[in-house]
Amino acid sequence: MLRRLAVILALMPLACATARPRPPGIRDMPAAVSVPMHPCPAVANGEVEGSVVLAVLVGSSGKVESVRIEHDIGGGCGEIAAAALREAVFRPAIADDGRAVSLEIRYQYEFRREN
Numbered sequence: 001m002l003r004r005l006a007v008i009l010a011l012m013p014l015a016c017a018t019a020r021p022r023p024p025g026i027r028d029m030p031a032a033v034s035v036p037m038h039p040c041p042a043v044a045n046g047e048v049e050g051s052v053v054l055a056v057l058v059g060s061s062g063k064v065e066s067v068r069i070e071h072d073i074g075g076g077c078g079e080i081a082a083a084a085l086r087e088a089v090f091r092p093a094i095a096d097d098g099r100a101v102s103l104e105i106r107y108q109y110e111f112r113r114e115n
Helices: 002-010 077-086
Strands: 014-017 026-028 031-034 050-058 064-071 089-091 093-095 103-111
Touching: 050 077, 064 077, 077 103
Parallel strands: none
Antiparallel strands: 014 103, 026 093, 031 089, 050 064, 050 103
């Protein structure tokens, strides 16, 4: 049972917003509150591994308004990562005047297989 759990955890994706300079007028960048982790079968089968890069528009409410795949690794992983980000919740960007604003960020969703 423990070995099976270790295998499942090893196939889970990692996700993070990529570091970028803050745009002028933005005090705080959007921050992920919760991002679902969906495994990609092609990673489990050893077909692909790597990072899917997504352009994610985070609305002023923190809800994801749109997702676009900028770099895909194949095997269906891009669509899986995009679907996960559509379910994500963020803290919105905060403008210099304290208002929550919409902002597009780049998000890197990692798919790694560990042996």
